[in-house]
Amino acid sequence: MGGAVMPNKVRMKIGGIEYSVTSEESPEYIKTLGNEVEHRINDVLKKSPFLSAAMAAVMAALECLDECKKTQNECEKLRLEIKKLLEESAMSKVDAQLYKHRCEELKQEIINLQAGAQRGEHDGAETQELSRAQSVTQKPQTEDGKAENISVFDDLPF
Numbered sequence: 001m002g003g004a005v006m007p008n009k010v011r012m013k014i015g016g017i018e019y020s021v022t023s024e025e026s027p028e029y030i031k032t033l034g035n036e037v038e039h040r041i042n043d044v045l046k047k048s049p050f051l052s053a054a055m056a057a058v059m060a061a062l063e064c065l066d067e068c069k070k071t072q073n074e075c076e077k078l079r080l081e082i083k084k085l086l087e088e089s090a091m092s093k094v095d096a097q098l099y100k101h102r103c104e105e106l107k108q109e110i111i112n113l114q115a116g117a118q119r120g121e122h123d124g125a126e127t128q129e130l131s132r133a134q135s136v137t138q139k140p141q142t143e144d145g146k147a148e149n150i151s152v153f154d155d156l157p158f
Helices: 027-047 053-118 124-137
Strands: 008-014 017-023
Touching: 008 027, 017 027, 027 053
Parallel strands: none
Antiparallel strands: 008 017
C-alpha cells in the first residue's frame, strides 16, 4: 500500500440542516469545525434575529474570513521581523569576527612592541603605542585589584 490517507465521512447538523462532509482530516477535527460554524451563526442570529439562516451564514463566513486575513497579515509581519532579526544577527556575527581578528592583531602588536622594548629598540612613540595597545586588550579590574574574567570574544561560538 502507498500509505494514502483515506477520506473520512462525517455527518453533522449546522443551522438545523444536516450535512455530510468528506475530508482527509480527522472526524473530531471536522466536528469541531462544524460546532464552531454553528456557534458563529447562532451568535450572528442573536445580534440580528431578523436575518435569515443563509444571511447569518454569510455574515459568519465574513467574520471568519476577516479573522483569517488579519491573522495572515500578522503572520507576514512576524515573518518579515524574523527575517530582519536573522539578517541583523548574521551581521553581528561578521562584526564579532572582525573585532576578534582585530583583537588578535593588537595582541600580536603588543608582543612585537614588548619584544622590541626588551631589546631596547623603541622610542617614545613606540612606548605610547605599547601602552595604548595594552589598555585596549587588558581585562578590567574589580575593586580588590583582581582582573575580571570578561571577554567579549572568548564566549563566541566561532
